[in-house]
Amino acid sequence: MKMERIALFMAAAVVVMGTTTIAMGQEISSSNVSAIYVLGDSSVDCGLNSMFYPFVHRSHSLLPCNGSNSILPPYLLAEKMGLPYPESFYIQNGSIEALLSGLNFGAAEATIMSPNSLSHQSLNIQLRQLFETFQLLELQLGQEMASRFTRSSMVYLSFGKDDYISLFLHRFSGVMVNYSSQAFAQILVDQMVRAMRNLYNMNVRKVVCMGLLPLGCTPSLLSEWHIPTTGRFDDVVTGCVEVINQLVLEYNTMLEQQIVILNQELLDAQIVFCDVYHGLRKIITYPNFFGFKEAKSACCGLGLYDGVIGCLSSDMACNNVSAHVWWDLYNPTPQVNSLLADSMWSGEDLLSDICRPTTLHHLFYNPV
Ligand SMILES: *[C@@H]1O[C@H](CO)[C@@H](O)[C@H](O)[C@H]1NC(C)=O
Numbered sequence: 001m002k003m004e005r006i007a008l009f010m011a012a013a014v015v016v017m018g019t020t021t022i023a024m025g026q027e028i029s030s031s032n033v034s035a036i037y038v039l040g041d042s043s044v045d046c047g048l049n050s051m052f053y054p055f056v057h058r059s060h061s062l063l064p065c066n067g068s069n070s071i072l073p074p075y076l077l078a079e080k081m082g083l084p085y086p087e088s089f090y091i092q093n094g095s096i097e098a099l100l101s102g103l104n105f106g107a108a109e110a111t112i113m114s115p116n117s118l119s120h121q122s123l124n125i126q127l128r129q130l131f132e133t134f135q136l137l138e139l140q141l142g143q144e145m146a147s148r149f150t151r152s153s154m155v156y157l158s159f160g161k162d163d164y165i166s167l168f169l170h171r172f173s174g175v176m177v178n179y180s181s182q183a184f185a186q187i188l189v190d191q192m193v194r195a196m197r198n199l200y201n202m203n204v205r206k207v208v209c210m211g212l213l214p215l216g217c218t219p220s221l222l223s224e225w226h227i228p229t230t231g232r233f234d235d236v237v238t239g240c241v242e243v244i245n246q247l248v249l250e251y252n253t254m255l256e257q258q259i260v261i262l263n264q265e266l267l268d269a270q271i272v273f274c275d276v277y278h279g280l281r282k283i284i285t286y287p288n289f290f291g292f293k294e295a296k297s298a299c300c301g302l303g304l305y306d307g308v309i310g311c312l313s314s315d316m317a318c319n320n321v322s323a324h325v326w327w328d329l330y331n332p333t334p335q336v337n338s339l340l341a342d343s344m345w346s347g348e349d350l351l352s353d354i355c356r357p358t359t360l361h362h363l364f365y366n367p368v
């Protein structure tokens with residue numbers, strides 16, 4: 001198996017060009033996953049991959065994570081796996097070397113449902129770009145080798161936040177009147193399941209699928225749902241908008257159930273669900289224990305909870321980022337991401353068993 005893998009990468013290296021890439025091949029062959037491909041929203045992209053991002057950010061931050069992808073979970077995980085950082089799709093140069101190193105198709109504000117405008121990279125668009133990437137690899141490497149490469153790759157999915165945000169930010173519009181919360185969650189989960197089946201048909205066998213974070217505790221929705229004159233929407237005990245968190249939980253539960261079913265049905269697939277909701281909830285409930293001082297207000301923003309206007313410039317940021325749970329309107333700080341990535345990887349530490357049925361460490365080393 002190991003020799004086979006080295007042969008695969010030696011061949012890939014020859015396709016690329018001579019000696020420089022042989023080192024890369026040897027490095028990759030020592031692990032069980034050859035590359036990581038990322039699809040998602042601002043939980044995987046700091047705006048680098050959003051062609052129109054500065055123009056369409058609306059109520060979002062111009063700097064959803066201070067400009068560097070390396071503080072986001074998929075990059076922290078790539079580090080743990082010894083894999084190269086997946087380059088942003090619109091930045092990479094299209095060389096086979098770049099394609100083989102993994103790519104990030106994610107874009108801040110990407111939704112599961114296709115939006116009316118073309119400005120965002122929805123799930124479908126990102127899936128198609130991944131499909132085309134794999135087709136390109138097949139042309140370059142031949143079917144068998146490309147298929148083996150794909151089987152040994154890992155796909156990271158992180159969607160849904162912006163579908164819910166656009167719903168909550170327009171809470172007096174008719175969407176919720178037309179759909180029950182369950183029907184809404186069902187539509188989104190069905191799309192995610194369809195995406196995972198598509199990935200399986202593309203020969204992908206290892207998938208990480210992130211659940212939604214507790215949106216009802218984010219600075220933006222805390223400020224949006226806070227009505228000073230008529231009372232508070234946020235729960236007195238938890239300090240979060242629990243109406244919203246219930247909807248998030250409904251989606252997460254449904255998604256995890258579907259993943260359990262997919263794992264039973266697609267026997268050689270390994271799909272892992274990561275429950276960032278409960279991880280973050282624990283941090284928000286016991287901020288001091290985890291080393292944080294502020295679990296409600298954003299580090300970079302303006303207005304109530306610094307959650308009315310997003311981060312327009314990093315000059316606006318607070319003095320001590322590591323004291324905050326939230327970086328901006330909806331995105332956690334690097335410290336929180338790092339805690340999450342640690343426990344996604346090892347399953348131990350302070351936030352246990354975020355990823356189910358196995359840790360990402362296990363997913364990484366488990367043969368396909
Ligand atoms: C944001 O990034 C810039 C440039 O990398 C850096 O100088 C600044 O300190 C960062 N701000 C925070 C709050 O992390």
Ligand SMILES: *[C@@H]1O[C@H](CO)[C@@H](O)[C@H](O)[C@H]1NC(C)=O
Nearest residue numbers: 087092093094095097098101
């Ligand atoms: C393309 O990007 C790869 C890394 O992703 C780099 O090694 C290579 O030199 C680049 N090629 C060109 C022609 O810029």
Ligand SMILES: *[C@@H]1O[C@H](CO)[C@@H](O)[C@H](O)[C@H]1NC(C)=O
Nearest residue numbers: 170173174175176177178179
């Ligand atoms: C809700 O349904 C009504 C009547 O079918 C329709 O006119 C309206 O556009 C729908 N609103 C949304 C947001 O889907």
Ligand SMILES: *[C@@H]1O[C@H](CO)[C@@H](O)[C@H](O)[C@H]1NC(C)=O
Nearest residue numbers: 291292293320321322323324
């Ligand atoms: C920043 O916050 C962290 C975590 O609360 C704390 O340990 C650290 O001492 C603070 N640093 C400064 C300079 O205040």
Ligand SMILES: CC(=O)N[C@H]1CO[C@H](CO)[C@@H](O)[C@@H]1O
Nearest residue numbers: 001002005029030031032365
């Ligand atoms: C190809 C390869 O590196 N396979 C390894 C996957 O992980 C198991 C368990 O650590 C190793 O025994 C294999 O050699």
